[in-house]
Amino acid sequence: MIPSTLLRLPIVACLALLPWPSSAWAAQANEVSSASLATTPEEAPYAPYRGEGIAGPAATSSAPYPAPLPEEPEFTRRSVELVLDLGLGLPHCAAGDDSDARCSGVGGGLSLGxxxxxxxxxxxxWGGTxxxxxxxxxxxxxxxxxxxxxxxxxxxxxxxxxxEEGRFEPFIELGLGGGALGTRQDEPTPDGRSGYEETGAGPAVRAGLGLDFHLSRSLRLGPALSVTRVFVDKIRRCKATGSGECQDVSTxxxxxxxxxxQIVGNLTFQFGSEL
Structure with missing residues (x-):
């Protein structure tokens, strides 16, 4: 009788020589996977930009920029001013105790300064007038x-x-000094006719205001108004011949x-350094 162990040996040897299906299937799967990786590339999640779709930045305009607005001219103030004024003068006659015959006929005239x-x-x-x-x-x-x-x-x-700047120049002014107002007329005398001058003089105050307009950097023009008051305490009456015959008369x-x-027009010339 043959032992059972010896009978199993030929069967084990035959089984070892047979090909196993699982190994063939694994090899075949590996070959298919390698072929698929080699022939089919992985698709990117986005497509490259080819100049289509969303528009690029807008082109800048080639039109020229508008010209800047012209600057307002600067009218600077200067250190020296020379003012010429010409206009109308209107006098005032203060009546005396008995009459105003000395100046009742005096009317407006020309004023120059x-x-x-x-x-x-x-x-x-500040300066002089x-x-x-x-x-x-x-x-x-x-x-x-x-x-x-x-x-x-x-x-x-x-x-x-x-x-301090700009085209318009409003101002007020005050003057202190001396003044004189007078009349002159020919009068009948025993020897014929003689000219007499009657003048009242004394300390004076002058106040005024005006508005100048700059015509250029060195020239201004504008109206002005002023009042001059002379404090007269007596009248000096003299012969117009210049002989020195004078006498004082009560006002x-x-x-x-x-x-x-005075109602005048001012013409102002500006010189010197700019302020």
Whole structure:
């Protein structure tokens, strides 16, 4: 009797020689996977931009930029000012105790002035002023002929401005000095006719205001208004011949001129350094 162990040996050897299906299937699966990786690339999650779809940035305009607005001209203030004024002078006659015959016929006339100023700052200037006025004189007494009247002021002037820059230049001013107002007429005398001058003089105050307009960097033009008051305590009556024959007359006898109003146009020249 053959032992069972010996009978199992041929069966084990035959089984070892047979091909196993699982190994063949695994090898075949590996070959298929390698072939698929080699022939089919993995698709990207997005496509590259080819100039289609979303538009790129807008092209800049080639049109030229608009020209800048012209700058407003600068009208600077300068350190020296020379002011010429020309206009109308209107005198005032103060009546005396008995009458105002000395100046009742005096009316408006021409006024002319010159002012030189040093502008210390853009807001303040000071200097000197000379004003001369000639008035019409038509006395009520027909015996008085060749009648004239006039006024003069000379003094220091301070002026305050309200604009540091710009085209317009408003201002106020005050002057302190001396003034004189007087009349002149021919009168009948025992020897014929003689000319007499009657003048009242004294300390004076001048106040005014104005508005200048810059025509250029060195020239201004504008209207002005001023009042000059002369404090007269007596009238000096002299012969017009210049002989020195004079006498003092009270202001109560026939009245006297004591002030005048000026309405003028100012022409101002600016010089010196800019402020």
């Amino acid at each position: 010159l002012t030189a100023l040093w502008r210390v700052t853009p807001m303040f200037a 000379l004003e001369v006025a000639g008035f019409r004189n038509e006395p009520d007494d027909p015996k008085l002929t060749d009648a004239r009247a006039g006024a003069v002021f000379l003094g220091l002037t301070g002026r305050v401005y309200f604009n 109560d006898q026939g009245g006297h001129l004591d002030s005048y109003l």
